[in-house]
Amino acid sequence: MLLRYKLMALFSLCCCVPYGIAKDKEDEKPEISIIQKRLFDKKREVGLALGYYPDDNFYEVYPITLNFVNHFNERYAWEVIRASYMVNKENDLKKDLEQNFGVTPSTFDEMTSHFETAFIFKPTYGKDSFLNKHIINHEGYMSLGVGVANFERQVSYGSPNTESAPTASIGIGRKYFINKAFNVSLDLKSMLIFKENNTENYIYLGVGFNYRFDLFGSMHKERSRDTSIYDYIE
Incomplete structure (x- = not known):
């Protein structure tokens, strides 16, 4: 009986030790990560965007935007x-005040246009x-911009006048x-407008349709298409 226990213990030791050694060697293997270079790396970009500002008190504001972007690198x-350029439509609040209460706000600003320049940081890139x-x-980005917003100040007792404010x-x-x-x-986007009498905050929601192209070469050399892996990673 004692001999049987000794043989079983020896067999268990022989089975476990190689596994432990193999496991240690497996754990010692370095992890390898492959980060693919960006396929969409053209330097210039023009776009058309349609947006919405939900924060205006008296108007539904729909900006139509043209932009030009210069990509320095990835x-x-x-x-x-x-x-x-802003397409404005009177909202229900203004109509309700005028039609149901016979009250017109003494002054109210209508945004007519906005011009901006911005720095863009593109920290993420991936695919689904x-x-x-x-x-x-897809590519994720953050922006920080400055600009000028133009308003037409409507008044109930005279002619409208214009105002420009930094943003x-x-x-x-x-x-x-x-x-x-x-x-x-x-x-x-969150935009601050620094008017003479107060500072206003606007939230911008937009969708853009953009075209990228190269002038004076691409940021990367064109890859060879002599292997099937190129089509796979696209």
Whole structure:
């Protein structure tokens, strides 16, 4: 009986020790991470954006925006110019005051246009699988901008006048690439408007349709397409 226990103990030791050695060697293997270079790396970008400012007291404000972006590299870009024209529609509050109470606000500002330039930081880049059939590449970014907003000040007792006020904005967004040239962007911004008498805060929600192109070469050399892996990672 004692011999049987000794043989069982010896067998268990022989089985466990190699496993422990193999496990230690496996744990010693270095982890390898592969980070793919960005496929969508064109230097210039023009865009058309449609947006909405939900914070105005008397108007529904819908900005139509044209912009031009210069991409320095994969991390940083400069939105050289962002020009917005406002399509304004009187909201229910103003109509209710005028029609039901016979009251017109003595003064109210109608934003007519906005011009801005912004620094862009692009910290994230990745891709999603859609229905396990299509790869959608996307890029996340943050922006910090300064600009000028133009208003038409409506008054109930005379002719309207105009006012310009400096602005500062901070925003986040994400771009979804359709191909190497076209992408769709989603933006959320908070904008401060420094008027003479007060400071106002506006929230901007927008969707943009953008076209990227190169002038004087790309940020990266074109990859060779002689292997099937290139098509796979796209």
